[in-house]
Amino acid sequence: MPPAWLNDNRAHWGIENGLHLRLDVSRYEDKSRLRSGPAAKLHGLFTRMANSLFAHWRSCQPNPQYKTTTDFTTFMAADHDRRAIFTLTAASPSFAKAS
Numbered sequence: 001m002p003p004a005w006l007n008d009n010r011a012h013w014g015i016e017n018g019l020h021l022r023l024d025v026s027r028y029e030d031k032s033r034l035r036s037g038p039a040a041k042l043h044g045l046f047t048r049m050a051n052s053l054f055a056h057w058r059s060c061q062p063n064p065q066y067k068t069t070t071d072f073t074t075f076m077a078a079d080h081d082r083r084a085i086f087t088l089t090a091a092s093p094s095f096a097k098a099s
Contacts, residue, residue: 027047027050027051056095060095075095
């Protein structure tokens with residue numbers, strides 16, 4: 001029984017150390033009051049999409065290892081959310097280098 005428990009425990013933390021950690025820390029998923037139903041699914045969809053956009057944006061930046069989701073949020077919110085709106089409405093969004 002202990003080896004099976006150990007494998008399950010390691011598998012759980014593998015999830016926590018991957019994308020789930022990013023959702024918890026950057027997107028406050030665990031603090032969300034949404035727990036079930038369509039709203040929770042929609043929230044999950046948008047947070048995962050935002051993380052995918054962040055990963056792409058970060059890869060386009062000089063010194064990407066120093067870029068955080070806070071930097072991405074600030075970049076997207078600049079000029080009255082102009083970049084965010086453009087990204088959502090563009091057929092193929094691209095990200096300029098952040099200054």
